[in-house]
Amino acid sequence: MxxxxxxxxxxxxxxxxxxxxxxxKGLQVLGVGISQNDGVKKGVVVDIESTTKAVExxxxxxxxxxxxxxxxxxxxxxxxxxxxxxNRGVIxxxxxxxxxxxxxxxxxxxxxxxxxxxxxxxxxxxIPKQFIVDGYDExxxxxxxxxxxLEVDACIVTCSSTTLQNLVRSVERAGLDIAGVVIxxxxxxxxxxxxxxxxxxxxxxxxxxxxxxxSVFENGLLKSSGFIPVGGDSITNDLAVGLRVSFGEAExxxxxxxxxxxxYSQQTSIQVKSIAEDSPRxxxxxxxxEIIEARVYEIFFLVNRxxxxxxxxxxLSSGVVVTGGGVSFLRGCKEVVHEVMGLPxxxxxxxxxxxxSPVYSSGVGIVKYLAGRKHxxxxxxxxxxxxSWYFGKQKNKQVQKGKTLDRIKxxxxxxF
Numbered sequence: 322m323x324x325x326x327x328x329x330x331x332x333x334x335x336x337x338x339x340x341x342x343x344x345x346k347g348l349q350v351l352g353v354g355i356s357q358n359d360g361v362k363k364g365v366v367v368d369i370e371s372t373t374k375a376v377e378x379x380x381x382x383x384x385x386x387x388x389x390x391x392x393x394x395x396x397x398x399x400x401x402x403x404x405x406x407x408n409r410g411v412i413x414x415x416x417x418x419x420x421x422x423x424x425x426x427x428x429x430x431x432x433x434x435x436x437x438x439x440x441x442x443x444x445x446x447x448i449p450k451q452f453i454v455d456g457y458d459e460x461x462x463x464x465x466x467x468x469x470x471l472e473v474d475a476c477i478v479t480c481s482s483t484t485l486q487n488l489v490r491s492v493e494r495a496g497l498d499i500a501g502v503v504i505x506x507x508x509x510x511x512x513x514x515x516x517x518x519x520x521x522x523x524x525x526x527x528x529x530x531x532x533x534x535x536s537v538f539e540n541g542l543l544k545s546s547g548f549i550p551v552g553g554d555s556i557t558n559d560l561a562v563g564l565r566v567s568f569g570e571a572e573x574x575x576x577x578x579x580x581x582x583x584x585y586s587q588q589t590s591i592q593v594k595s596i597a598e599d600s601p602r603x604x605x606x607x608x609x610x611e612i613i614e615a616r617v618y619e620i621f622f623l624v625n626r627x628x629x630x631x632x633x634x635x636x637l638s639s640g641v642v643v644t645g646g647g648v649s650f651l652r653g654c655k656e657v658v659h660e661v662m663g664l665p666x667x668x669x670x671x672x673x674x675x676x677x678s679p680v681y682s683s684g685v686g687i688v689k690y691l692a693g694r695k696h697x698x699x700x701x702x703x704x705x706x707x708x709s710w711y712f713g714k715q716k717n718k719q720v721q722k723g724k725t726l727d728r729i730k731x732x733x734x735x736x737f
Contacts, residue, residue, distance in 0.1 A: 325351070327383075327394040328508075328687030329376065329497075331488060333361050333552065334530035334646070336375040338383040339676065339684035340391065343692040350673045351389070353681060354382030360491070363532045363550050364399035365484055372491035380495065393498040395687050398445065400506040400536050401548030402484050406477040407450075408436045414469050421454065421463045425471055433475040443485055445502040446478040450542055476543070478504050501691075506536030506546045508686030511693060513642055513669035514538065523639035525669065526624055526658075527682070528647030530554045535624050537633050545633065549623045553647025556616045563612045564604065565595050574609065575651075581614045582653035583607040614657060617648055621661040628662075640665030646680040 324344070330337045338354040356378035360371030380391055410433030414425055430447050438444065452460040454468035463471060485502065492499055509525050519538040527534045529552045536546035553575075560571035574593065580586055583606050591609065592601040628634040641664050648654050649668050658666045670677050671685040 324692075325389075326688040326691050327391050328503075328684045328691075329379070329394040329396045329492065330681075330683035330687065331361060331366075331372065331376065331396060331491070332358065332529055332683070333363065333532065334358060334554070335680065336372075336379040337681055337684040338376075338379040338391075338394070339681065339688055340383055340387050340389065341685070341688040341692070343688070348673070348689055348692055350676050350685065352383050352386035353676055353684070354379040354384075354386065355680070356382070361531070364402055364534075364548070366487040366491055369487065369491050369494065373494040376492055376495040376497070380497065391497070393500045394492065395501050395503055395691060396488060396492060396499055397503050397505045397508050397683055397687055398480050398485065398488065399532070399534060399548065400504055400546030401532065401534050403445070403478050403480045403504050403546065404442065405543070405545070406436070406479065408433050408475055408477055410434075410473045410475060412471050414471055419467050419469055421466050421468055421471055423464055426452075426464060426473075429471050429473045430475060433473055434477065436477070438479065441482055442479040443482050444477055444479050445485065446504055446507070448476040448478065448507070448543070450474045450476055480504075503687050503690055504543075504546075505534065505683055505686075506543055508683050508690050509536065509644060509669075510538055510543065510686075511690040512671050512682060512686035513644055516541065518639040518642070521638040522636040523642060524628065524633075524637055525642045525644065526621070527645040528552055528620060528643065528649065529645050530647060533620050533624060533645075533647070535627070537628070537637070539636055545631065547627060549620070549627070551616075551620050551623065553645075555620075556613055556648070559612050559616050560609070564593055564609070565597060566593055567596055570594050575613065578606070578609060579650050580652040581610060581617055581648075581657055583610045585652040586610075610653075613651065614653075617651065617654060617657050618661060620648070621658050625662045634662075634664075637664055640667070642667055642669040644669040644679045644682045646678075649679040 325342050328339045336356050336358045340351045342349045342351055356375045358375035360368035366372050410429045412429045412432055414421055451458055451474050452463040453472035454460055454463050454466055455470050489499055519541045522539040524535055524537045531552045531554055532548045532550050533552050534548040537544045557571045557575055561568045586606045588606050590603050590605050593604055594601050643649050655666045670679050671681055676685050
């Protein structure tokens with residue numbers, strides 16, 4: 322049966338919405354919507370009204386493209402604002418034949434959520450690291466196995482209640498219900514990384530407008546994440562100051578020429594519109610690149626320093642995957658990252674028709690992550706199939722609204 326999932330990526334400079342259909346044939350992107358956002362700074366909502374407007378515009382584009390009504394969405398939250406805890410859950414298998422079912426998996430994951438949680442934190446996800454059946458560990462999927470005792474070693478993802486509630490309120494005011502929350506590194510890892518890369522060790526560096534987030538995967542699991550408060554807007558600001566042009570003109574120059582190294586350009590000079598001068602003036606392409614390269618170098622130097630400090634860098638056998646709209650479009654970016662970090666580098670983009678751009682990495686990642694974990698998001702009890710992760714409706718259907726925070730809590734209480 323086909324199912325439809327809506328994902329909403331609320332970033333510093335833009336909001337992107339993605340609607341996708343999942344089936345036995347895989348994932349098919351049905352449509353996208355994108356809008357400019359001025360209400361988020363460094364992953365935190367600072368202006369609810371502006372963020373709400375951006376969400377409305379992105380979702381309206383998505384509705385017009387797909388001719389479907391979107392009433393519920395999954396959102397992502399920055400890995401830099403999330404905290405990971407490890408805990409173990411244990412249950413007894415109650416079926417007479419002792420066969421482990423999907424309901425047993427959901428019950429044991431629910432039991433892993435029971436631990437002393439700081440009052441300012443909320444649980445947003447539970448990630449199974451391994452299942453243990455009657456003492457036998459390293460089991461990835463226990464469904465169908467025989468056993469009397471089921472355990473799970475799980476990673477509990479939490480975030481600040483304030484950060485989450487402001488995101489929730491912005492989306493709720495746009496007339497949408499939030500079905501659940503996905504931590505951004507998991508979404509990016511799902512759509513950008515191969516299983517081999519996640520097993521051997523890799524870091525994903527997502528350079529956005531206001532921040533750069535890095536996340537490390539090893540042995541198939543998310544090990545850590547963090548962020549630095551520097552992103553693509555810092556490059557634009559440097560160009561504005563260094564070339565004495567407006568911020569808008571600086572952003573235009575960055576996107577129009579899109580390069581870090583002058584050897585990637587066939588031009589030796591360009592025209593810029595200075596703030597203090599009436600007529601455009603000419604500057605060398607090397608002057609533009611010198612400013613951009615210095616900031617790109619700094620961004621990855623800071624990330625590299627954090628990885629070295631944490632002792633993680635020597636475990637990154639698969640190297641670095643760079644994504645996000647901050648620097649990944651700049652020609653010569655890969656060379657700078659390799660020079661700074663001394664690791665293999667590639668640019669990560671979603672490999673789906675219509676969304677093959679780094680700006681859609683998070684949005685596509687949300688729906689792909691959920692599609693891969695659908696047996697955790699649906700259950701069959703007493704003959705009734707509950708498909709809580711189905712959110713696409715044909716237009717003119719009644720949109721049901723509710724208290725979003727209660728829906729999130731009820732969602733994870735029931736299915737984890």
